[in-house]
Amino acid sequence: MGLDAASLLQVLVWGLVVGSIYVLLATGLTLIFGVMKLVNFAHGELMMWGAFLTILIAQSTGVNPYVAMIGSTAAVGLLGVAIERLGFRPLRGTAKINEIFLSIALILVLQNALARFFVPYFRENAQIRTPYATEYFSLGLVNLRYDFVILLAVAWAITFGLWFVLFHTAPGRDVRATSQNRAAALLMGIDVRRIDMLCFGIGSALAALAGSLYGVVNPFSPYAGTIPAIKAFAVIILGGLGSVPGAVLGGLLYGVVESFGTFFLGGSWRDAIAFVLLIVVLMVRPQGIFREGA
Amino acid sequence: MSLLRCEAVAKSFGGLQALAGVQFEVGAGEIVGLIGPNGAGKSTLVNTITGVHRPEHGSITFDGHEVTRLAPERITRLGVARTFQIPQPFHTLSVLENVMVGVAFGARGASLERAAREAAELLEFVGLADKAHHEPQALTIIELRRLELARALGSGARLLLLDEIHAGLTPKELEEARELLQRLRARGVTILMVEHLMQIIMAVCERIVVLEFGRKIAEGTPAEVAADPEVIRAYLGTRRAGGARAAGA
Amino acid sequence: MSRAAAARVRRRRTLPVALAMLVAGGVVAALVREQFVLQVLTYVFIFAIYAQSWNIAAHSGQFSLGHATFLGLGAYASVLLAGRLGLPAAVAMFVGPLLPALAGLAIARLCLRLREWYFGMVTFGFTAIVQVLVVEPFGGLTNRWDGLDAAPLWAGGRAIETIAILNYLTALALMVGSYLLAARLMNSKSGLALAAIHDNEVVAAVSGVNVRTHRLMAMTLSGYVAGVAGALNSHTLTRHISPGIFGIEDSIWPLLYTIAGGLRIPEGPILGTLVVRVFWEWALRALGGFESLVVIGLALAVIVTTFPQGLYVLAARAAGWAGPRLARRAR
Ligand SMILES: Nc1ncnc2c1ncn2[C@@H]1O[C@H](COP(=O)(O)OP(=O)(O)OP(=O)(O)O)[C@@H](O)[C@H]1O
Ligand SMILES: [Mg+2]
Numbered sequence: 001m002g003l004d005a006a007s008l009l010q011v012l013v014w015g016l017v018v019g020s021i022y023v024l025l026a027t028g029l030t031l032i033f034g035v036m037k038l039v040n041f042a043h044g045e046l047m048m049w050g051a052f053l054t055i056l057i058a059q060s061t062g063v064n065p066y067v068a069m070i071g072s073t074a075a076v077g078l079l080g081v082a083i084e085r086l087g088f089r090p091l092r093g094t095a096k097i098n099e100i101f102l103s104i105a106l107i108l109v110l111q112n113a114l115a116r117f118f119v120p121y122f123r124e125n126a127q128i129r130t131p132y133a134t135e136y137f138s139l140g141l142v143n144l145r146y147d148f149v150i151l152l153a154v155a156w157a158i159t160f161g162l163w164f165v166l167f168h169t170a171p172g173r174d175v176r177a178t179s180q181n182r183a184a185a186l187l188m189g190i191d192v193r194r195i196d197m198l199c200f201g202i203g204s205a206l207a208a209l210a211g212s213l214y215g216v217v218n219p220f221s222p223y224a225g226t227i228p229a230i231k232a233f234a235v236i237i238l239g240g241l242g243s244v245p246g247a248v249l250g251g252l253l254y255g256v257v258e259s260f261g262t263f264f265l266g267g268s269w270r271d272a273i274a275f276v277l278l279i280v281v282l283m284v285r286p287q288g289i290f291r292e293g294a
Numbered sequence: 295m296s297l298l299r300c301e302a303v304a305k306s307f308g309g310l311q312a313l314a315g316v317q318f319e320v321g322a323g324e325i326v327g328l329i330g331p332n333g334a335g336k337s338t339l340v341n342t343i344t345g346v347h348r349p350e351h352g353s354i355t356f357d358g359h360e361v362t363r364l365a366p367e368r369i370t371r372l373g374v375a376r377t378f379q380i381p382q383p384f385h386t387l388s389v390l391e392n393v394m395v396g397v398a399f400g401a402r403g404a405s406l407e408r409a410a411r412e413a414a415e416l417l418e419f420v421g422l423a424d425k426a427h428h429e430p431q432a433l434t435i436i437e438l439r440r441l442e443l444a445r446a447l448g449s450g451a452r453l454l455l456l457d458e459i460h461a462g463l464t465p466k467e468l469e470e471a472r473e474l475l476q477r478l479r480a481r482g483v484t485i486l487m488v489e490h491l492m493q494i495i496m497a498v499c500e501r502i503v504v505l506e507f508g509r510k511i512a513e514g515t516p517a518e519v520a521a522d523p524e525v526i527r528a529y530l531g532t533r534r535a536g537g538a539r540a541a542g543a
Numbered sequence: 544m545s546r547a548a549a550a551r552v553r554r555r556r557t558l559p560v561a562l563a564m565l566v567a568g569g570v571v572a573a574l575v576r577e578q579f580v581l582q583v584l585t586y587v588f589i590f591a592i593y594a595q596s597w598n599i600a601a602h603s604g605q606f607s608l609g610h611a612t613f614l615g616l617g618a619y620a621s622v623l624l625a626g627r628l629g630l631p632a633a634v635a636m637f638v639g640p641l642l643p644a645l646a647g648l649a650i651a652r653l654c655l656r657l658r659e660w661y662f663g664m665v666t667f668g669f670t671a672i673v674q675v676l677v678v679e680p681f682g683g684l685t686n687r688w689d690g691l692d693a694a695p696l697w698a699g700g701r702a703i704e705t706i707a708i709l710n711y712l713t714a715l716a717l718m719v720g721s722y723l724l725a726a727r728l729m730n731s732k733s734g735l736a737l738a739a740i741h742d743n744e745v746v747a748a749v750s751g752v753n754v755r756t757h758r759l760m761a762m763t764l765s766g767y768v769a770g771v772a773g774a775l776n777s778h779t780l781t782r783h784i785s786p787g788i789f790g791i792e793d794s795i796w797p798l799l800y801t802i803a804g805g806l807r808i809p810e811g812p813i814l815g816t817l818v819v820r821v822f823w824e825w826a827l828r829a830l831g832g833f834e835s836l837v838v839i840g841l842a843l844a845v846i847v848t849t850f851p852q853g854l855y856v857l858a859a860r861a862a863g864w865a866g867p868r869l870a871r872r873a874r
């Protein structure tokens with residue numbers, strides 16, 4: 001690997017692609033954290049369910065995988081709603097550690113339920129095959145995969161769409177109000193439980209979409225989601241728990257840093273980079289870069 | 295001789311100057327009132343004296359020791375104790391154990407067995423003996439304030455900082471509280487009490503310090519303070535004006 | 544019996560409980576001849592030690608999501624001491640864990656100002672970092688991803704059955720020891736300080752508790768005990784270690800076992816590990832690998848949503864001797 005401009009640019013593009021996936025994961029997590037003040041550690045398992053369902057739908061119906069993603073995203077969104085209703089809602093008001101416990105129990109359930117169907121079908125790894133898998137744009141120095149372009153377009157269209165809903169519509173305002181002050185939102189007549197359900201559903205759907213896009217550019221197994229989701233959680237701590245702008249900026253930045261870090265330090269370091277960053281930042285600012293709930 | 299001395303104490307939160315050079319003394323054995331409108335900086339002052347916040351400027355001495363930059367537990371062990379405006383019990387400990395924490399780790403550093411005995415006595419003293427083995431969740435807000443008081447007393451305080459422990463009491467409860475304060479004084483405890491209720495301040499304090507926007511605007515006997523034009527002005531535009539006037543009349 | 548008396552009884556009961564566990568464990572060893580059962584129980588004892596170490600840290604409000612750091616470092620240090628320096632495994636097992644104790648101290652020091660999610664994520668992060676350190680800079684020593692074989696704790700021409708029994712008894716004794724350690728700690732003056740810190744650090748500090756030293760002490764001790772569990776595991780059951788030990792799985796088990804059994808109760812981790820693991824072994828046979836884990840996950844989810852105080856308090860309630868202190872702790 002030379003240090004020429006072309007390979008650096010290649011690393012940057014990969015960073016943006018990975019970063020966009022982190023943005024989707026982190027935005028979902030931060031949306032849920034904002035209103036419910038909880039973290040679903042099984043976010044990464046929802047992510048892999050999304051990827052798996054996309055393959056399943058695409059193969060069984062023959063539609064383009066990018067179209068199949070609509071179905072898988074919706075299905076996982078509904079699964080999220082069920083998890084919130086049956087699992088996290090009864091725990092509201094008990095110790096934080098109980099929520100952590102439940103989300104870890106959910107890792108066991110979701111991961112192994114997925115493996116149960118996945119392993120006989122794919123053995124170790126699967127990848128989402130799109131019709132454009134071998135097509136490239138030439139951009140002078142780098143060749144850009146079609147799939148990268150589509151991935152970036154989808155991720156950012158969804159991110160900006162969500163942004164618009166959050167900051168320019170009535171339901172979005174209710175979500176932000178609940179996130180800022182739950183008690184006050186309740187007094188204002190906002191049905192905060194419905195907001196919980198909504199946000200958990202949307203957050204889970206975003207995880208599924210992130211997983212599907214991940215599956216287009218990476219081979220994946222039922223166990224592949226845990227680490228990216230936990231890194232996305234590190235990202236939202238850095239960006240400020242509950243802050244959507246923090247998650248978007250943080251996710252993108254982190255993707256680029258990880259890509260360059262892995263390039264220069266070697267693959268073993270990939271997972272550690274996020275945490276070195278997290279630890280350094282928390283030493284200086286124990287509450288994250290932006291304040292909680294910003 | 296002064297037990298507590300604050301000199302030019304300043305503390306800010308971001309752009310907000312919560313304390314802007316506060317200066318006053320509390321003599322041994324005194325009961326001093328600390329009053330002021332909402333947001334005047336009274337709780338911040340208590341937090342600063344007890345080491346919960348670090349002041350940017352100024353110095354605080356207690357009994358001849360410089361305590362300005364000491365850790366909270368060091369200050370407590372020197373003999374300063376406090377209650378919190380919003381009671382914050384240890385929620386997984388029993389009422390008795392809450393008080394035991396103060397006795398075991400405060401100025402006297404008792405063994406667990408002695409801590410249990412003394413904590414039981416303190417609960418008796420504040421009238422919570424029958425709740426010793428309840429959980430704090432089962433207490434009323436008024437009982438929780440008494441629990442705060444017992445925990446603070448347990449740490450062997452020579453100086454007690456009380457942050458609004460009398461808000462919301464009925465006249466009968468106020469009378470009991472006043473008696474309790476007199477008994478405390480009889481034990482030789484010096485008290486600095488933050489209070490909005492002029493009635494009790496007027497009744498028990500020898501001296502009153504008035505804060506507004508982080509500055510001391512008046513100091514003196516209850517009668518002097520009630521007649522002070524600055525104090526009347528400070529209290530007029532606020533909700534508490536009625537209380538201040540009524541007490542001053 | 545009044546509530547107060549119940550609380551006092553709970554305080555004194557640790558030694559009889561310890562003896563009862565030893566006797567029950569001994570009886571099982573005398574009666575059961577099936578290798579497989581002994582092996583499962585040995586696992587239960589070792590992981591109960593590990594879960595107890597997590598419980599000790601949790602008692603001070605330090606909810607670690609990366610305890611595998613200590614489990615793994617203890618295992619590596621002990622295996623290396625035995626393998627490279629030729630120390631007997633029985634000695635290395637107690638010397639090696641000084642390394643995770645030191646790591647616990649260092650991590651607690653770095654995380655002093657952090658709590659809740661922040662603390663959890665940083666402790667998790669250290670596991671990922673330590674894994675890279677073990678593989679990369681220390682790869683020469685640790686044989687990278689391939690790992691190392693561990694010297695056996697009991698060897699020297701004994702029959703396999705004898706070794707299994709000896710492993711079992713060692714693990715049982717150490718588990719009872721870790722139980723006594725945790726119980727004594729929680730009932731001591733320091734235990735009161737740790738509980739106060741768990742509830743509210745600011746109020747603990749103004750009550751005279753030195754929050755800093757107590758937090759450091761709890762994590763150092765926790766690191767040591769976790770390290771002993773890791774060392775014991777590699778010298779008896781796995782006989783091999785690899786960087787895989789610094790994975791997510793090994794960090795979440797102590798948390799699941801402890802909370803299922805009863806958080807911040809010394810008996811909790813033991814009961815939790817026993818019940819969950821035995822149930823799992825049964826499910827594995829009855830249902831198959833993936834299905835059994837799904838069922839375990841669901842069972843744990845049901846426990847926490849219907850009875851967040853855990854199985855020990857549930858059992859104690861059923862038996863009618865749950866003191867109020869017990870119920871409070873486990874909240
Ligand atoms: N931890 C903090 N962070 C930021 N601002 C704070 C903090 N604590 C206090 N303040 C601000 O400092 C000012 C003084 O607050 P303080 O609580 O000391 O007032 P007070 O005199 O006790 O009022 P009250 O009578 O309502 O209790 C207020 O404007 C308050 O909002
Ligand atoms: Mg106040």
